[in-house]
Amino acid sequence: MKELKHFxxxxxxASxxxxxxxxxxxxxxxxxxxxxxxxxxxxxxxxELGRKALSYMDRAMLVPDEIVNDMVRGWLSEMDHGAWLLDGYPRTVAQAEALDHFLNQRGTSVDVVVWMDVSRELIEQRIMRRRECSTCGYVVQTPEEECSKCGGKMVSRKDDNMEAFARRWKDFEAMTLxxxxxxxxxxxxxxxxxxxEREPADVSRDLARKLEEYRQ
Known part of the structure; x- marks a missing residue:
């Protein structure tokens, strides 16, 4: 049975x-x-890496691979031989290859990649419904006015509109897919x-089953 430590x-x-x-x-x-x-x-x-990254973020540009790679390498080095999950990295195939090289040097590797393959139509529906607490960041898919966690105001995210989503989807197809x-x-x-649309707990149960099958 495979040991799953590196995800x-x-x-x-919004997948x-x-x-x-x-x-x-x-x-x-x-x-x-x-x-x-x-x-x-x-x-x-x-x-130093933060200052370099900020120079790109201030111009609404993607942070270059080499800066992101260095940040992630630093974090993974802190983990030593612990179990970890990377969300949002690698964003490009070049980053994936750099990650493989780094892990190989440390005598380890990626164990499993969980791919949330959600239809574009469903994601568009989620984005139009999504609300986020302006105080604690809690996210819901219902038009609530008040956060059930802290009582803060629920608002739409600035980038939760079809124009912004179209750009993000295009980036996803070009780089992450x-x-x-x-x-x-x-x-x-x-x-x-x-x-x-399904309950998150139902998706989690199916994911746990698939991972158990993958380990065999």
Missing amino acids: ILVGAP GKGTQGRFLADTFGLHSLSTGSLLRREVESCT PVARYYEARGLVVKMTVSE
Whole structure:
């Protein structure tokens, strides 16, 4: 039976990566890394990498691979030989190849890639319904005015509109989808196909079953 310690989570915006990422982290005892959170941490800490990244972020440009790669390598080095989950990285095939090289040097590798394969139509519906708490960041798919967690105001995200989504989907198809194919060709992908709305807990149960089959 395969030991699953090193996970990658890929999927389009609003495909449920956040929810299923938390499920995977809890189930397998994983340290979870979101590259978005890592970038913000580096920027807020005013590190050299953070300053370099900010120069691109201020211009609404994608942070170059070499900067993101260095940030992720630093985080993985801190993990030593622990179990981890990468969400939002690798974003490109070049990043995937750089990650493989780094892990090979450390005598380890990616164990499994969970691909949240959700239809574009369903994601568009989710985005139009999605609300986020302006205070604590809690996200729901219902038109609530007040956060059930902290009482804060529920608002639409700034990028939750069809124009912004079209750009993000185009980036996903051009950059991230080839990453999923890259790992799929190596037999490392567990694919969760979702074409209609389901309860997150039901998706988690199916994902757990698929991962158990993958381990055999």
